[in-house]
Amino acid sequence: MVIRRMWKRCCLAQDRDLMCHIKTGFVLLVALTLSLSIIYFFYNFSLNPVKDPHNWFNLLNQSYNVVTEGLSGKKFVWNFVSNQQIIQTTTAQKNNISVHHHVAHPSNYHFILDEPDKCSQNPFLVLMVPVAPHQVDARNAIRSTWGTESSVQGKAVLTLFLVGLTGGPEAQQQLEEESRQHRDLVQSNFVDSYFNLTIKTMVIMDWLATRCPQANFSMKVDSDMYINMENLMSLLLAPNTPRQNYITGFLMWNQNVIRDKKSKYYVSEELYPESKYPTYVLGVGYVFSNDLPKKVVEASKDMKPFNIEDAYVGTCLKRLGIKPSRAPDPSQFRTYMKDSKGHDLSKVITTIARSPNQIIEFWQKVKRHK
Ligand SMILES: *[C@@H]1O[C@H](CO)[C@@H](O)[C@H](O)[C@H]1NC(C)=O
Ligand SMILES: *[C@@H]1O[C@H](CO)[C@@H](O)[C@H](O)[C@H]1NC(C)=O
Ligand SMILES: *[C@@H]1O[C@H](CO)[C@@H](O)[C@H](O)[C@H]1NC(C)=O
Ligand SMILES: *[C@@H]1O[C@H](CO)[C@@H](O)[C@H](O)[C@H]1NC(C)=O
Numbered sequence: 001m002v003i004r005r006m007w008k009r010c011c012l013a014q015d016r017d018l019m020c021h022i023k024t025g026f027v028l029l030v031a032l033t034l035s036l037s038i039i040y041f042f043y044n045f046s047l048n049p050v051k052d053p054h055n056w057f058n059l060l061n062q063s064y065n066v067v068t069e070g071l072s073g074k075k076f077v078w079n080f081v082s083n084q085q086i087i088q089t090t091t092a093q094k095n096n097i098s099v100h101h102h103v104a105h106p107s108n109y110h111f112i113l114d115e116p117d118k119c120s121q122n123p124f125l126v127l128m129v130p131v132a133p134h135q136v137d138a139r140n141a142i143r144s145t146w147g148t149e150s151s152v153q154g155k156a157v158l159t160l161f162l163v164g165l166t167g168g169p170e171a172q173q174q175l176e177e178e179s180r181q182h183r184d185l186v187q188s189n190f191v192d193s194y195f196n197l198t199i200k201t202m203v204i205m206d207w208l209a210t211r212c213p214q215a216n217f218s219m220k221v222d223s224d225m226y227i228n229m230e231n232l233m234s235l236l237l238a239p240n241t242p243r244q245n246y247i248t249g250f251l252m253w254n255q256n257v258i259r260d261k262k263s264k265y266y267v268s269e270e271l272y273p274e275s276k277y278p279t280y281v282l283g284v285g286y287v288f289s290n291d292l293p294k295k296v297v298e299a300s301k302d303m304k305p306f307n308i309e310d311a312y313v314g315t316c317l318k319r320l321g322i323k324p325s326r327a328p329d330p331s332q333f334r335t336y337m338k339d340s341k342g343h344d345l346s347k348v349i350t351t352i353a354r355s356p357n358q359i360i361e362f363w364q365k366v367k368r369h370k
Contacts, residue, residue: 104305106206113187124155141356145363164192208293249286280314
């Protein structure tokens, strides 16, 4: 239309023949560029969900964020807001995490195996052990050692294992059989992987907050840990130990965020912009007053998740204004033992064991020395 009118207007005048063809050509060029851009737009923005295990924002059905990949290979993060509006946020979730459904928030998950009545006996202390579904040996080692100690210094103690999804129906059947036998498994519907440990921890917090709010203290403890229950209980019963807003363990001060992409502790600036973490408690084993799980779950709604679970809990605590406490004797929260002699083991609260068998070995040594 425009082109023809333009052609008529100028090209019928003979003398300006050349100029007019240049002008028409220019308009045609603009039109061509425009249509190419439109084609490019649809080409790129056709909604191809990206399967990227290291992307925190495309993992959930319920999540409002969808990552799409154009045919050209470009990636886009779409933020679906509740009124069906689509907002493109290429730098994912810039300032506003109003979405209560970010990937690590426990409201996104449900329990497949549960023990909702476990806490009816009002335990004093609950130990929650995140473990991979296939790690039966680790669970059995704990069940036969510190996990059997259901009453310590007259206080009721409960030990439960938290797992994610298994690899398939056969593994699931075995797990359910194990659950019937021991009644100590809680399973949630996220894919169980190293990268999802933050989800696991938040699901543990959720379980404690919803199934066991009456417990006095709880502990998140890895499946490769030796726990000296007597010493742990003495710490918790000590008159100076706060009953609220309390968390202790192996403190991590002034830790730099790892920006080396090759490291398994790598965290992008997008997920965590500051260069240091707030003081947090090393994830191998931390004890806390049981008012914290509910508070941490609540605080996490507004905290962008990242894959370092203990540092993430630290950032949630910082938001709550809660500082991890130094243990009265910090050397009781060990990571490694210099020598594994019984008399050293009898002083610690936690230490890492090299294998399920070493958990048994440590536990027996301490029992023998008593
Ligand atoms: C996610 O979506 C798939 C199909 O798109 C469905 O089978 C599955 O149950 C959904 N998961 C959840 C947790 O809603
Ligand atoms: C985030 O955005 C929503 C609306 O999209 C708003 O209601 C909420 O207050 C915002 N939250 C923050 C922390 O800015
Ligand atoms: C968990 O991790 C795996 C692989 O690291 C990933 O494929 C999966 O989507 C993650 N998230 C959830 C919610 O399962
Ligand atoms: C444990 O918590 C209950 C309240 O849930 C409280 O009555 C009790 O005194 C606490 N026990 C100890 C030993 O602090």
